[in-house]
Amino acid sequence: MDEVRRPGRPRDSARHEAILEAVREVLLRDGYAGLTMEKVAAAAGVGKPTVYRRWSSKATLVADAVLHSFLAAAPEIAPAGGRQQHATDTGTSTGTSTSTSTSTSTSTSTSTSHQMTVWFRAYATSVGDPHHAAMILALIAAAAESPHDARNLYEHHTRAQYEIIVDCLRSGVTSGEFRADADLEAVADALIGSVLYQLLTRTGHPPPRRAEHLLDVLLTGLRTPDHRP
Amino acid sequence: MDEVRRPGRPRDSARHEAILEAVREVLLRDGYAGLTMEKVAAAAGVGKPTVYRRWSSKATLVADAVLHSFLAAAPEIAPAGGRQQHATDTGTSTGTSTSTSTSTSTSTSTSTSHQMTVWFRAYATSVGDPHHAAMILALIAAAAESPHDARNLYEHHTRAQYEIIVDCLRSGVTSGEFRADADLEAVADALIGSVLYQLLTRTGHPPPRRAEHLLDVLLTGLRTPDHRP
Amino acid sequence: MDEVRRPGRPRDSARHEAILEAVREVLLRDGYAGLTMEKVAAAAGVGKPTVYRRWSSKATLVADAVLHSFLAAAPEIAPAGGRQQHATDTGTSTGTSTSTSTSTSTSTSTSTSHQMTVWFRAYATSVGDPHHAAMILALIAAAAESPHDARNLYEHHTRAQYEIIVDCLRSGVTSGEFRADADLEAVADALIGSVLYQLLTRTGHPPPRRAEHLLDVLLTGLRTPDHRP
Amino acid sequence: MDEVRRPGRPRDSARHEAILEAVREVLLRDGYAGLTMEKVAAAAGVGKPTVYRRWSSKATLVADAVLHSFLAAAPEIAPAGGRQQHATDTGTSTGTSTSTSTSTSTSTSTSTSHQMTVWFRAYATSVGDPHHAAMILALIAAAAESPHDARNLYEHHTRAQYEIIVDCLRSGVTSGEFRADADLEAVADALIGSVLYQLLTRTGHPPPRRAEHLLDVLLTGLRTPDHRP
DNA sequence: GAGTAACCGAGACGGTACGTCATGTCTTTAG
DNA sequence: CTAAAGACATGACGTACCGTCTCGGTTACTC
Numbered sequence: 001m002d003e004v005r006r007p008g009r010p011r012d013s014a015r016h017e018a019i020l021e022a023v024r025e026v027l028l029r030d031g032y033a034g035l036t037m038e039k040v041a042a043a044a045g046v047g048k049p050t051v052y053r054r055w056s057s058k059a060t061l062v063a064d065a066v067l068h069s070f071l072a073a074a075p076e077i078a079p080a081g082g083r084q085q086h087a088t089d090t091g092t093s094t095g096t097s098t099s100t101s102t103s104t105s106t107s108t109s110t111s112t113s114h115q116m117t118v119w120f121r122a123y124a125t126s127v128g129d130p131h132h133a134a135m136i137l138a139l140i141a142a143a144a145e146s147p148h149d150a151r152n153l154y155e156h157h158t159r160a161q162y163e164i165i166v167d168c169l170r171s172g173v174t175s176g177e178f179r180a181d182a183d184l185e186a187v188a189d190a191l192i193g194s195v196l197y198q199l200l201t202r203t204g205h206p207p208p209r210r211a212e213h214l215l216d217v218l219l220t221g222l223r224t225p226d227h228r229p
Numbered sequence: 230m231d232e233v234r235r236p237g238r239p240r241d242s243a244r245h246e247a248i249l250e251a252v253r254e255v256l257l258r259d260g261y262a263g264l265t266m267e268k269v270a271a272a273a274g275v276g277k278p279t280v281y282r283r284w285s286s287k288a289t290l291v292a293d294a295v296l297h298s299f300l301a302a303a304p305e306i307a308p309a310g311g312r313q314q315h316a317t318d319t320g321t322s323t324g325t326s327t328s329t330s331t332s333t334s335t336s337t338s339t340s341t342s343h344q345m346t347v348w349f350r351a352y353a354t355s356v357g358d359p360h361h362a363a364m365i366l367a368l369i370a371a372a373a374e375s376p377h378d379a380r381n382l383y384e385h386h387t388r389a390q391y392e393i394i395v396d397c398l399r400s401g402v403t404s405g406e407f408r409a410d411a412d413l414e415a416v417a418d419a420l421i422g423s424v425l426y427q428l429l430t431r432t433g434h435p436p437p438r439r440a441e442h443l444l445d446v447l448l449t450g451l452r453t454p455d456h457r458p
Numbered sequence: 459m460d461e462v463r464r465p466g467r468p469r470d471s472a473r474h475e476a477i478l479e480a481v482r483e484v485l486l487r488d489g490y491a492g493l494t495m496e497k498v499a500a501a502a503g504v505g506k507p508t509v510y511r512r513w514s515s516k517a518t519l520v521a522d523a524v525l526h527s528f529l530a531a532a533p534e535i536a537p538a539g540g541r542q543q544h545a546t547d548t549g550t551s552t553g554t555s556t557s558t559s560t561s562t563s564t565s566t567s568t569s570t571s572h573q574m575t576v577w578f579r580a581y582a583t584s585v586g587d588p589h590h591a592a593m594i595l596a597l598i599a600a601a602a603e604s605p606h607d608a609r610n611l612y613e614h615h616t617r618a619q620y621e622i623i624v625d626c627l628r629s630g631v632t633s634g635e636f637r638a639d640a641d642l643e644a645v646a647d648a649l650i651g652s653v654l655y656q657l658l659t660r661t662g663h664p665p666p667r668r669a670e671h672l673l674d675v676l677l678t679g680l681r682t683p684d685h686r687p
Numbered sequence: 688m689d690e691v692r693r694p695g696r697p698r699d700s701a702r703h704e705a706i707l708e709a710v711r712e713v714l715l716r717d718g719y720a721g722l723t724m725e726k727v728a729a730a731a732g733v734g735k736p737t738v739y740r741r742w743s744s745k746a747t748l749v750a751d752a753v754l755h756s757f758l759a760a761a762p763e764i765a766p767a768g769g770r771q772q773h774a775t776d777t778g779t780s781t782g783t784s785t786s787t788s789t790s791t792s793t794s795t796s797t798s799t800s801h802q803m804t805v806w807f808r809a810y811a812t813s814v815g816d817p818h819h820a821a822m823i824l825a826l827i828a829a830a831a832e833s834p835h836d837a838r839n840l841y842e843h844h845t846r847a848q849y850e851i852i853v854d855c856l857r858s859g860v861t862s863g864e865f866r867a868d869a870d871l872e873a874v875a876d877a878l879i880g881s882v883l884y885q886l887l888t889r890t891g892h893p894p895p896r897r898a899e900h901l902l903d904v905l906l907t908g909l910r911t912p913d914h915r916p
Numbered sequence: 917g918a919g920t921a922a923c924c925g926a927g928a929c930g931g932t933a934c935g936t937c938a939t940g941t942c943t944t945t946a947g
Numbered sequence: 948c949t950a951a952a953g954a955c956a957t958g959a960c961g962t963a964c965c966g967t968c969t970c971g972g973t974t975a976c977t978c
Contacts, residue, residue: 006921007975007977010923010976036964039964048925048927049925053923144261145260155431182442183439183442186436186446189423190420190447193423193424194415202380207415213412217411219450220450228454235952236945237954275956278935464926466925468927494960507931602719602831603832605718605890643894647901651879651882651885655883656876658827658830659838660838661834661838667870668873674870675870675908676904678907679906699950732951735940
């Protein structure tokens with residue numbers, strides 16, 4: 001907020017984006033192992049110190065590049081609604097959620113499952129895209145290679161999205177659609193982890209409709225008895 | 230099958246194990262990123278060519294080392310029974326499996342859920358061990374870094390264990406405990422993926438009892454209506 | 459001529475001399491065969507790339523090191539006079555150069571022979587010194603090992619000295635002391651070649667006074683009849 | 688002479704020549720620096736230990752290979768006559784060597800210079816041949832690289848030829864053609880050294896007729912006054 | 917508008933590790 | 948005991964990157 005004005009020539013923000021773009025370019029071509037700071041600098045038309053001045057390690061650089069592009073585009077495929085709506089939804093969804101639902105309540109009674117389905121399908125599809133797959137694999141590699149560096153970044157950058165998912169699930173609980181005692185974060189971990197695991201072990205050959213099938217089991221397990229089919 | 234005797238001095242199998250042991254030693258000390266072929270060779274008391282003669286890349290070497298130690302020890306924590314029993318179980322589990330399933334009942338009606346619970350708790354605990362965590366992170370790093378190399382190894386080496394889990398689940402279907410239409414592999418992916426995702430993002434600070442909570446939801450989602458509590 | 463300033467950090471000229479000095483040090487200790495780029499880099503307190511950045515091969519490096527030290531010091535033992543004087547000598551030496559050449563005479567009649575004698579004795583003595591012998595053997599090894607590399611360097615660096623010798627002989631021709639039809643370069647080759655051949659085949663055990671004896675025959679063969687004793 | 692019959696399988700003498708031939712083949716293709724024991728063994732269709740069993744170092748192996756081929760063929764270009772004749776010549780050549788020469792004496796009075804000329808021209812020509820040049824360069828490289836190894840070999844293998852030349856010159860002294868006080872070995876060194884020096888510095892571009900020109904000066908310098916033109 | 921301070925590109929620097937090759941020894945099977 | 952084959956420990960090869968530094972030069976704030 002205070003943003004101290006330091007003396008001297010300010011950093012050129014155009015370089016910033018050029019470097020991140022170069023990272024994504026190299027990542028697609030050579031993968032995480034094949035990415036070097038020198039290649040990135042060269043591809044960005046920038047000197048090495050300019051890169052190091054802004055990112056102290058390959059892991060943080062890659063994390064930034066991936067999260068600012070892929071995940072910055074990903075919110076669009078976050079569960080419809082998310083945080084903001086959840087507040088308003090709270091009041092409307094009564095415990096019973098039977099037939100006496102208003103025009104909006106009918107939608108909410110099923111909408112959480114539906115929202116999750118829509119979101120997860122989009123998420124899984126997105127991860128299936130080779131470009132995105134390369135980005136996520138890079139992120140995984142960065143995290144796995146240097147757990148210390150990556151812990152911060154991972155949590156720091158992905159927390160927002162993660163919480164959107166959990167909030168979405170929570171709105172299902174509030175509406176009575178889901179069991180109140182369910183561990184929603186466990187479900188979120190399973191959803192994301194499942195996709196990442198498939199990415200690691202079956203890149204390029206994802207089993208069809210696996211995402212829907214998993215959701216089917218999970219949502220059934222989450223639902224309160226009177227919401228089950 | 231008859232193992233043709235090739236000319237020349239045969240490879241010293243003692244080196245093989247020495248190298249794999251050295252990999253695990255270095256992995257624990259320095260992590261995947263800090264592991265170099267030179268360190269491994271030195272730690273194993275072996276020349277670099279002896280390493281390269283057997284493993285062409287860091288990824289395959291690490292994968293072998295991890296899978297031959299951790300996962301060779303892991304089968305002990307596979308779901309009790311597994312393949313063999315699944316055949317015998319088939320006959321015993323009648324569709325009825327009435328309501329009289331007490332806590333001590335050895336009946337099949339709860340055994341699959343129970344087996345899964347026992348296994349998954351052991352699995353999650355095992356992954357929580359720092360030694361094992363380091364090994365698995367290395368495996369993930371290897372797979373993420375060079376998808377091509379790792380795909381073969383991953384699938385090749387982990388398929389057996391993976392199928393044991395799926396078989397266990399399938400015996401639950403056969404016994405009528407689980408829904409026949411469930412995608413068991415999706416469930417297996419979610420279980421394993423969930424643990425790996427937590428390992429990546431929360432190493433050292435695993436949320437307590439998350440594993441049980443996930444299983445709770447999944448098993449509930451899997452059960453046939455008359456098996457639900 | 460104006461030395462274009464190239465971009466980037468300029469090369470540190472101190473490293474240059476440090477490396478050449480290291481080469482000479484290693485050469486004395488281990489000989490040409492025992493000299494490795496790694497030893498040189500280590501002895502110079504320098505990274506290997508810094509060596510390779512300046513010299514692409516062991517042969518060129520050794521040639522530079524030897525020629526910039528030994529031969530840079532050697533001009534002092536070039537035939538007294540050399541190029542510059544040769545022009546002035548021309549006028550002084552009259553064709554007659556009568557019989558009155560005593561031992562102390564500064565006359566031109568004996569000066570060329572004398573100059574050659576003084577130079578060649580010094581040259582042979584210099585080559586007899588173990589330090590110099592090691593340097594020259596290294597130069598020979600470099601030249602013999604990679605004829606292509608060495609041709610350039612050899613010709614490039616030794617041409618100056620070689621021509622001083624030939625010029626000295628030529629002044630003897632001009633003064634009438636030597637036959638006009640003699641192949642002076644053949645004589646220079648024989649003088650140098652003779653010493654090198656002895657170095658190769660009798661290192662450490664040079665036959666005494668061989669240099670004088672050779673010169674005796676060669677100068678006699680060069681002299682015009684009325685200059686012969 | 689005694690040739691103790693040792694137990695076990697005797698060495699296959701065919702390998703010996705195969706290895707030497709392989710050395711020459713590799714030497715022509717890759718030069719001395721590019722010759723390795725492994726290449727030689729492979730080219731000879733032989734195991735490395737078989738090579739090491741017979742030659743303990745690259746230098747000795749190369750020396751043997753070169754001297755047993757090139758120099759074994761070279762004696763044919765030794766000065767006609769050589770040792771044997773020198774004994775018979777002794778008696779015939781009287782000190783005066785004036786006009787009172789017999790039918791054979793006229794021939795001997797000039798034949799030494801002639802013999803030397805014929806030999807040296809052949810020698811220089813032979814060294815000009817690329818195959819021979821490569822061999823001799825290899826020999827020089829071996830000698831320069833490891834003076835210790837090479838001293839023995841050089842002296843050991845080339846002494847015979849060297850003495851033939853000196854003997855030839857000595858017969859010129861005996862016949863009165865050459866000065867009695869000349870250092871014949873100095874002359875031999877100059878002849879051989881001159882050729883080697885040119886080989887080192889001007890491979891492929893030998894100055895024409897340099898050999899004759901050198902001999903001209905040397906023989907003139909060697910001749911007794913009444914033999915001079 | 918002159919300082920000044922941080923930026924920029926380029927690239928040299930001391931290092932570390934790479935993956936390959938050659939060394940000379942040793943071990944195996946075969947003759 | 949020799950032979951071919953080839954594994955072995957060792958160590959140098961020449962290259963690629965690392966992360967830091969030093970250049971000449973630029974750009975923007977501050978006096």
